[in-house]
Amino acid sequence: MGKYFSEGIIKNNPVLVLMLGLCPTLAVSTTAFNSLGMGVAVIFVLALSNVTISIIRKIVPDAVRIPVFIVIISTFVTVIEYVLHAFLPDLYSQLGIFVPLIVVNCIILGRAEAFASKNGFFASLLDGIGTGIGFTFAIFLMGAIREIFGSGKLFGYTVFGAEFVKAPVLYMILPPGGFLVIAFLIGMMNWIRQRKGKTKNSIQI
């Protein structure tokens, strides 16, 4: 059971290994705080949708499974949006328009299709939380790197001193910086996985 949880974090990291959900990862990761908020919201939606889909997986005909999954996912996203707005208005005003974006995050539909529609309740729950944490890990790393270089701060605190804040590497916060950082992160991930593979004498990419 434990491997369902841990696989999504490093070995099958949705962003850095499976290359899923790159769009929100690139779009939202301009600051560490936004990244973290997005990540936590995705963990919730992913766990809830995985569990629901795994419960009803045996009564859903194959031909209509995608519309059913989409309805379930968008329902949970809307619920999360209402609840955030009503009970955590401050976090909501920070995340705002990024919350509805979760509907189109292909990690969620991807896990529903590839895992939850074939596995049981607990396995799906663990997979949802694990994959969500993997996504949060990747997007937070991106957000932190881009915020540190792009605005000289982390969570709003100055990192390299006041001079750097006045003239930061603006490029890092703009879209090209996002591509650059994700390329380096994916490269690093591949390097780590290759080294691990070599020690076990089985190279896999």
Add this chain to the structure above:
Amino acid sequence: MKLKMILLLTCVCAVSAFLLAWVYGITEPKIRQDIAKKTNLYLMEVAFPKGEEYKLSDKDTILWVACDSAGKIVGSAKFELTIPGTLWTIFDTTQNKMGIAFKVWPKGYGGAIETLVGLGMDTVLTGIRTVTPAEGLRETPGLGIKVTALWFKHQFIGKKEQDVLLKKDGGALDAITAATISSRAVAKGVQKGISEYKEYLSSQATELPSD
């Protein structure tokens, strides 16, 4: 088989609708409160841009006060919606009309830049507020996004209609470095808004409607 598909999809949608209706019923009053509170906060921000803190007065249910950093009250106002979602009339504590506030949506580099504009009775700007990225501002991070910077917003204070243009367009406003399109959009949007809505300063509604 076809019937089963139709039934199942209908059931899933029905359950989803019930769940959403239930959650909406619980959260809607709080959401509405939050929106109303934020609208009033933003109106205070354009009516008294130099205030440090804005809050509802202890003595009145619709009177808002602006405080400075020491907590001293520097201004107070009541707001009445004149055109839903677009125009508000501002009254002071003695029910005198102080001015209006209205929203404009000039087109910037990445889309509309929703801007709230406060206009005093003498057609002088009292302040402006642009939406933040989380509220839907789509300008370039690090560049056009600076239309939300205090120095940019504060230079509109006290300007008259003919001065609300960038310096390179013959006005009195500094543009944001490397973000002329966004700066010009806000300036022109505010100017157009003034000419469009200034008649509301003189016309009608001098009495405060029932609470």
